Amino acid sequence: MDYRIPRGTYDILPENSGKWQYVKDVFRRVAESFGYFEITTPVFEMAELFERSSGENSDVVQKEMYRFMDQKGRSFALRPEGTAPVVRAYVENHMDKSGSRNKLYYMGPMFRYDRPQAGRYRQFYQYGIEFIGSNHPYYDAEVIAIEMAYLKALGLQNVRLEINSVGCASCAKEYDLALQDYYRQFLPELCPDCQKRYETKPRRLLDCKVKTCQVFRTDAPSQLDYLDEDCREHFTQVRAYLDASGIKYLVNPAIVRGLDYYTNTAFELIVDALGAQKSIAGGGRYNALISQIGGKDTPAIGFAGGFERLLLALEKESIPLPGITLPKVYCIAIGDEAQMSMLPILSKLRQSGIYADYNPDKTSFKAQMKAADSSRAEFAIILGEDELKQGDFILKNLMTSEQERLSAEDLLQRLTQ
Template sequence: MNYRIPRGTFDIMPPDSAKWNYVKDVFRRVANSFGYDEITTPIFEMAELFERSSGETSDVVQKEMYRFTDLRGRVFALRPEGTAPVVRAYVENHLDKTAAHNKFYYMGPMFRYDRPQAGRYRQFYQYGIEFIGSNNPYYDAEVIALEQMFLKELGLKDFRLEVNSVGCAKCSQEYDEALKEFFRPNLDKLCGDCQNRFDSNPRRILDCKVPSCGDLRHGAPSQLDYLDDDCKDHFEKTRLYLDQMDVDYVINPSIVRGLDYYTNTAFEFIVDSLGAQNTIAGGGRYNGLIEQVGGRATPAVGFAGGFERLILALESQGIIFPEGLAPDIYVVAMGESGENYAMNLLTSMREACIYVEYNPDKRSFRSQMKAADQSKARYALIIGEEEIKLDKPMLKNLNDGSQENLTINQIIDRVKHS
């Protein structure tokens, strides 16, 4: 029987795995520079966690979540996003008692039953930032600045940051009524999903991807016109911090994000060259979520991005990724005695964290030296009868051709300090 990969998934294989590792390493380094620590959560949680956090009317809950029932009848779901699990871990482990502010970053696979297309998969890989513990708009700007720095560190150009405020529970009620009044004359022209959303969450109509619904929302009221004084002040201060941090942005009043837990600041990073799936990262503030999942009322802000779309964007702009790891040393051992001598050397060098390659299937000196060149190793370590007698293998620099007989300790020192 021939087994095939499930639709909407993909394998990450060399040399592409080197690209992925590089991008993840840069994200980890930038997150650390802002004081964020890594958190890892399970890939499945109680389904109710996402139903409560994402909103029962959201596409994620209604259409995209992978649910399953275990042998004891409990309903779980593969995580469709990363924020709710981080919040659950924060509440369950009483992290509010360990520090006033908690700063987390995460990376890992998420799962949504979606229509696969370029940059959109059923198993996809996210990176994210969560700041928990303050309503100060400085932190809204900080997480945005972190993502911008990450993208610039990778060399990405021609991306755009769009920001909005979706208000709070109080001021959004009036806005929801205004949206209903706007869409009511054309209610029968909206798609089935948007008709269902009309009463429960009319703001979701603004995020609908059906072209006919997109046409009908032209001229819709802006949330910015319905912000109360506190939300207006928060948005103005967030923008002031962004200006002071040299973060360029445009205001887009139509940003609502796809999950119900967002309040106040919402933002997206856009790369237009990606086409329809052009959002590479997005997030915002979620001040009510922690209380919603059983914790004390605690303000928080964060974002998530997709590695797949990010790497597509980098490749489309011709960004050069570092090459995969090349050996420090390629061992060239002549005959059985050379091979026997090489075994202890291999172990000693690897214990010293030196990357060493050796291929016992290649026997001739010529084939081994050719393999050393093809491996792009920095050095060839040549072991023949003379080297064994001297107890000093020959270390040959494959860049400049220089060579020298050295003891194993000298070899390790030379390689580690060159």
């Protein structure tokens, strides 16, 4: 038998768990400082939820979704993204009622059958924010401010915020017509996908990955020139709130959103050092989503970021991240009787939340001392024949090699104070 991990997935080994825990903890702390509460949804949902929210013809649904049937023939999907499940929970739990929380954050694995490449996985971990229930431009800026505060708390320096407005449905319609006008002359030169997009979703022409299509982007009309008055005013307000919050940004009209439910503000966080996969987080307003999946018409805004790329970006800037936790105490007991007398000490230390280690496979004093040293513990507790007779313990500081004899009571007091 030769079992291997599925392609496009990875193990987070113990030596890496510290940094994963750290980036999650910091996100939790920052989000909560803005008054956001954690929501956890299942990793699978009815496949239809994503078909409705992402659109049946989207790449996610067509090519990337992990779909399965359960024993009763119901169609489910591993979640490819976090927003639709949160919105489903919001609607299902009537979280629009007063007193309900509508400032939400989540973290967890997402799944996409994607071609694995650097910074891209089939099971990947995202963190995200959803604010549901207001169209006030203040919240657009607040949601962006959370991500900026998070990156700042982690110490990431070389990151750029880019923002755009994709307008509302009626702005988008005007814009689509303008794009069709512009692209008509180049139609024969576009890739087959773009020729289809030209008819169905002209905005998608702008984010085609094919080089020969990209050249036409430079002179294409900008969505910003096709915003109606309300949408233009909203964007102006968002920028004013960002300015007042001291958040720097670049307006990039090329930020488009593939999905119809996105409205108005769209933004991305870019780390150039990451190369092809340089977007570490992205989001925007999705005022049309909640009604699209059966809720009341409710404005909302959010973003999602990827922990994998974030960790890569932190490593590129050589930002130190927590490694493995080291024991505070290593216990050394010589002989069977000493071992039994050491156990109450070991359990009391652990009850006090102290990381205390012991290895019964090592029996000689020399082997145990060596293990204590290589564990990089701060202290060793030594219980030999002589101490056993006297009813006390040796506490050795492994950094300074100083040692003293203490009663069990004094020993515990010393280590737990």
